[in-house]
Amino acid sequence: MMVQEENKQEEKFRKVVRRKTVRAFSWFFLFLLFLFAGWKWLVNQPNADGLPKPLRKILHVNEKIFSGVYSDSHLSKEYPKSSAVSDVRVNGDVGMKAYDTSEWTLQVVRFSPFTPVPGDTFYVTLDEIKKLPRTEVVFNFKCIEGWSQVTWWGGVKFSDFAAHYRVGTRDQSAPDKEYAPGMIAKYAGLVTPDGEYYVGIDMASMLHPQTILCYEMNGKPLPMNQGAPLRLIIPVKYGVKHIKRIGTLFFSAAPPPDYWFEQGYDYYAGL
Amino acid sequence: MIWSGLLIYWANDVYRIGWSDHTILKFFPDSFYKAFHVPFKLAKGMSFHFVFMWLFALNGFLYVLYIMFSGKWRELIPGKKSFGDAWQVLLHDLFLKKEKPAQGKFNGAQKIAYTGIIIMGIGSLVTGLAIYKPVQLSWMMYLTGGYEAARIEHFILTIGYVLFFIVHIVQVIRSGWNNFRAIVAGWEVVEDAGD
Numbered sequence: 001m002m003v004q005e006e007n008k009q010e011e012k013f014r015k016v017v018r019r020k021t022v023r024a025f026s027w028f029f030l031f032l033l034f035l036f037a038g039w040k041w042l043v044n045q046p047n048a049d050g051l052p053k054p055l056r057k058i059l060h061v062n063e064k065i066f067s068g069v070y071s072d073s074h075l076s077k078e079y080p081k082s083s084a085v086s087d088v089r090v091n092g093d094v095g096m097k098a099y100d101t102s103e104w105t106l107q108v109v110r111f112s113p114f115t116p117v118p119g120d121t122f123y124v125t126l127d128e129i130k131k132l133p134r135t136e137v138v139f140n141f142k143c144i145e146g147w148s149q150v151t152w153w154g155g156v157k158f159s160d161f162a163a164h165y166r167v168g169t170r171d172q173s174a175p176d177k178e179y180a181p182g183m184i185a186k187y188a189g190l191v192t193p194d195g196e197y198y199v200g201i202d203m204a205s206m207l208h209p210q211t212i213l214c215y216e217m218n219g220k221p222l223p224m225n226q227g228a229p230l231r232l233i234i235p236v237k238y239g240v241k242h243i244k245r246i247g248t249l250f251f252s253a254a255p256p257p258d259y260w261f262e263q264g265y266d267y268y269a270g271l
Numbered sequence: 272m273i274w275s276g277l278l279i280y281w282a283n284d285v286y287r288i289g290w291s292d293h294t295i296l297k298f299f300p301d302s303f304y305k306a307f308h309v310p311f312k313l314a315k316g317m318s319f320h321f322v323f324m325w326l327f328a329l330n331g332f333l334y335v336l337y338i339m340f341s342g343k344w345r346e347l348i349p350g351k352k353s354f355g356d357a358w359q360v361l362l363h364d365l366f367l368k369k370e371k372p373a374q375g376k377f378n379g380a381q382k383i384a385y386t387g388i389i390i391m392g393i394g395s396l397v398t399g400l401a402i403y404k405p406v407q408l409s410w411m412m413y414l415t416g417g418y419e420a421a422r423i424e425h426f427i428l429t430i431g432y433v434l435f436f437i438v439h440i441v442q443v444i445r446s447g448w449n450n451f452r453a454i455v456a457g458w459e460v461v462e463d464a465g466d
Binding site: 017020021024025028050051054055056058059062066069070071074075076077140142143144145146147148235236260263264265266270271 | 279280282283285313314315317318319321322325404405406407408409418419422452455456457458460
């Protein structure tokens with residue numbers, strides 16, 4: 001009798017264990033299925049500029065968050081000139097076809113509330129740019145691919161350039177951070193003379209004290225393969241934004257077209 | 272995260288184990304990239320990485336909160352004895368020693384591993400942020416020893432996760448069904464000592 005009773009109890013116990021096990025594993029597999037379905041849903045979403053749309057949305061949120069911690073007083077670390085490399089890496093040649101720099105002038109289009117009118121566009125020569133206060137920056141240039149190099153550049157602060165030519169604002173005053181929103185352009189667009197390479201950059205980063213319109217590298221005139229006669233150096237961004245050979249500079253309230261953004265990269269690309 | 276990190280790392284795959292011209296192990300061999308379809312997906316890798324970083328951080332944060340407030344940290348934080356115990360566990364698991372080491376809910380080796388992985392997770396967050404925003408969050412970059420150092424540390428931590436995962440899976444298989452069920456279900460069947 002006793003043994004039978006014990007067997008019955010054990011049988012009952014086994015049943016409970018089996019039931020509970022099946023239940024736990026059902027939840028477990030349901031959870032795995034849920035993860036798998038979520039993944040499938042995500043990668044099959046329609047694309048926006050080379051990425052599934054939900055990813056683009058979250059990258060946009062990231063931009064909001066991290067442009068919130070952006071400050072002009074956060075500087076990219078500066079190095080002594082002696083630590084700058086002599087063989088500066090050349091990593092992109094889009095928009096860099098053979099070019100006669102003697103013909104070059106920078107086309108600048110002012111920020112216009114309405115469609116641009118002919119008077120908004122003017123041209124600046126290299127000599128005129130060189131007359132503006134010269135500045136230098138030696139910093140760790142960071143490529144989006146993951147490599148970095150300490151490099152030495154010379155030119156004019158973009159903020160000095162913009163203040164001198166009174167560009168980037170609706171009323172043609174010098175752009176200032178304290179400016180009423182809407183009066184200062186949100187973005188600057190920069191394009192190579194052949195229109196092949198183009199970037200869009202938020203004005204806050206453009207007006208950063210280390211952002212320069214650059215015409216010198218390692219104390220010498222900018223070489224052809226580094227974007228002679230004038231390129232952008234913007235240490236608060238990845239290298240993709242440091243456009244070589246600027247042909248046109250314009251301002252806009254909406255994000256200007258951006259070459260690598262269209263290939264699936266983050267628009268902001270801020271460091 | 273590891274998959275998307277791999278897509279990013281590929282674009283500048285400079286790490287290896289070796290000295291001067293001699294390489295013992297290159298991270299990673301071409302066959303490895305080919306097998307996992309890694310090449311030319313930097314943009315995709317970055318986008319997934321910078322979206323799933325939120326899940327990684329949130330998951331870790333919630334886990335740590337749970338461990339703290341449920342009191343379960345008492346079973347997880349290694350004590351003075353844990354390091355000695357862990358050595359015994361290692362010897363036992365490598366079949367160098369017969370007798371079973373002390374085992375509570377978690378043995379010494381487990382306590383060290385499970386606490387270590389949390390510290391590694393925090394390390395990945397800090398080194399990751401240092402690489403992601405080296406100018407705006409420059410203090411994190413300095414904390415990790417600089418931009419390039421942060422990238423190496425981030426990479427080594429990831430290799431650490433892979434090794435942890437492999438050992439973890441092997442140990443789960445070795446421990447058998449009852450233990451695996453405990454992982455999934457949260458309870459285990461304890462044999463009655465009187466039997």
